[in-house]
Amino acid sequence: MKESGRKLGALSxxxxxxxxxxxxxxDCVFAPYFPAxxxxxxxxxxxVFGASNVNKMLQELPxxxxxxxxxxxxxxANARVRDPVYGCVGAISSLQKQIDSLQTQLALAQAExxxxxxRQFTSSSNPGAMDMAVDQVTMGESLWSC
Amino acid sequence: MKESGRKLGALSxxxxxxxxxxxxxxDCVFAPYFPAxxxxxxxxxxxVFGASNVNKMLQELPxxxxxxxxxxxxxxANARVRDPVYGCVGAISSLQKQIDSLQTQLALAQAExxxxxxRQFTSSSNPGAMDMAVDQVTMGESLWSC
Numbered sequence: 001m002k003e004s005g006r007k008l009g010a011l012s013x014x015x016x017x018x019x020x021x022x023x024x025x026x027d028c029v030f031a032p033y034f035p036a037x038x039x040x041x042x043x044x045x046x047x048v049f050g051a052s053n054v055n056k057m058l059q060e061l062p063x064x065x066x067x068x069x070x071x072x073x074x075x076x077a078n079a080r081v082r083d084p085v086y087g088c089v090g091a092i093s094s095l096q097k098q099i100d101s102l103q104t105q106l107a108l109a110q111a112e113x114x115x116x117x118x119r120q121f122t123s124s125s126n127p128g129a130m131d132m133a134v135d136q137v138t139m140g141e142s143l144w145s146c
Numbered sequence: 147m148k149e150s151g152r153k154l155g156a157l158s159x160x161x162x163x164x165x166x167x168x169x170x171x172x173d174c175v176f177a178p179y180f181p182a183x184x185x186x187x188x189x190x191x192x193x194v195f196g197a198s199n200v201n202k203m204l205q206e207l208p209x210x211x212x213x214x215x216x217x218x219x220x221x222x223a224n225a226r227v228r229d230p231v232y233g234c235v236g237a238i239s240s241l242q243k244q245i246d247s248l249q250t251q252l253a254l255a256q257a258e259x260x261x262x263x264x265r266q267f268t269s270s271s272n273p274g275a276m277d278m279a280v281d282q283v284t285m286g287e288s289l290w291s292c
Contacts, residue, residue: 048203050196057194057230065231072235076222084203085211088234089218095241102248109255116262 015042020051029058033070044077045070161188166197175204179216190223191216 013024014031019042024031034042045054054073058066079088086093159170160177165188170177180188191200200219204212225234232239 048199049194050199053194053196057226061230069231072232075235076226076233080203080222084207085215086218087222088238089221091238092234092241095238095245098245099241099248102245102252106248106252106255109252109259112259113255113262116259116266120262120266 012036015039016046016051019043019046029055033058033067041070041074044081045073048077048080049073158182161185162192162197165189165192175201179204179213187216187220190227191219194223194226195219 012018013022013036014028015034015036015038016030017024017028018036019039030042049057057069057073061069076088079091083090158164159168159182160174161180161182161184162176163170163174164182165185176188195203203215203219207215222234225237229236
């Protein structure tokens with residue numbers, strides 16, 4: 001990947017070196033992940049994390065993890081540029097609210113299933129109906145949570 | 147809040163100025179949010195975002211939003227220190243998987259409700275039973291999604 005990155009950028013510096021106005025060396029740590037034709041990617045991480053920190057964070061990782069690290073840093077940086085107060089923590093908070101709402105809806109639906117089973121069993125005057133209905137829903141829950 | 151921050155730090159520099167080995171001025175932008183007795187908070191944001199970027203991001207915000215911005219930056223920085231590859235984007239990905247799983251469970255539970263209603267109505271040989279059962283579940287869905 002590094003090789004292809006360098007080939008692409010052989011005649012021009014990578015987006016990072018271009019922004020930092022420095023010579024793009026053959027072994028530039030940024031070049032494989034910040035190609036010259038995507039200048040916004042580096043601009044965001046530079047604004048939020050700083051070039052020196054991004055450099056340090058990449059150097060501390062093995063090469064096969066650097067591409068994922070860059071993607072997650074670009075995601076985080078873009079979120080912070082869009083929302084300078086909460087950044088991607090805003091997304092976490094919103095996803096957690098969505099989970100709370102889904103858990104409530106699921107509990108209601110499961111309660112409805114229990115209610116209908118109990119009504120169904122009791123209407124057929126089956127002794128032990130309540131226990132059987134609850135047992136079935138418990139089995140259903142373990143099935144759903146797989 | 148700024149005032150109380152300065153009072154607490156009047157005799158000693160705030161955690162940021164202590165780490166940066168600089169004089170903690172009366173109007174230090176870090177002091178209200180990085181008290182001397184919580185050095186780890188600043189150490190994390192310094193490592194991930196850099197002191198200069200944190201300073202700039204705080205200066206660009208009105209004072210009443212700075213405390214939330216610091217909290218979200220500390221959260222993000224701690225996540226990146228724990229997981230240098232994915233940072234808090236790892237949490238976002240895991241929450242999204244949880245949402246997918248809950249949506250599947252909810253769809254199954256709602257399908258079970260439809261199935262039971264249809265069976266209940268058809269067993270009582272009610273004409274138009276299927277439509278009524280589906281209508282009731284549609285009403286239930288809009289109730290659950292409130």
